[in-house]
Amino acid sequence: MEELITKRNKDVILFFEGLEEIITSLESTFEETRPLFNAERYLTDKEVAGILKVSRRTLQDYRNQGIISYILLGGKVLYKESDMEKTLNNNYIKAFRE
Numbered sequence: 001m002e003e004l005i006t007k008r009n010k011d012v013i014l015f016f017e018g019l020e021e022i023i024t025s026l027e028s029t030f031e032e033t034r035p036l037f038n039a040e041r042y043l044t045d046k047e048v049a050g051i052l053k054v055s056r057r058t059l060q061d062y063r064n065q066g067i068i069s070y071i072l073l074g075g076k077v078l079y080k081e082s083d084m085e086k087t088l089n090n091n092y093i094k095a096f097r098e
Contacts (some may be wrong), residue, residue, distance in 0.1 A: 041081040042071070048079050 069083040
């Protein structure tokens with residue numbers, strides 16, 4: 001005897017729950033991902049402050065002191081990801097005890 005599969009079937013319920021998890025995961029991935037512009041990713045104050053573990057006020061001090069490069073566009077500050085990597089590499093101090 002063949003079984004009638006309905007939306008109340010355990011396997012169907014599990015399938016749709018799994019599908020919902022995949023959709024949620026994809027949505028969060030797309031929210032966090034931004035397209036590149038001329039092969040460059042631009043970061044906001046908030047993102048850079050989080051990466052460097054400093055306050056946004058400290059970032060402003062770094063900008064004022066010419067420590068980090070930035071773009072000021074209509075009152076919005078952006079940072080090239082490649083510039084941030086260069087700045088970190090240029091300020092890298094190698095351990096003298098190994």
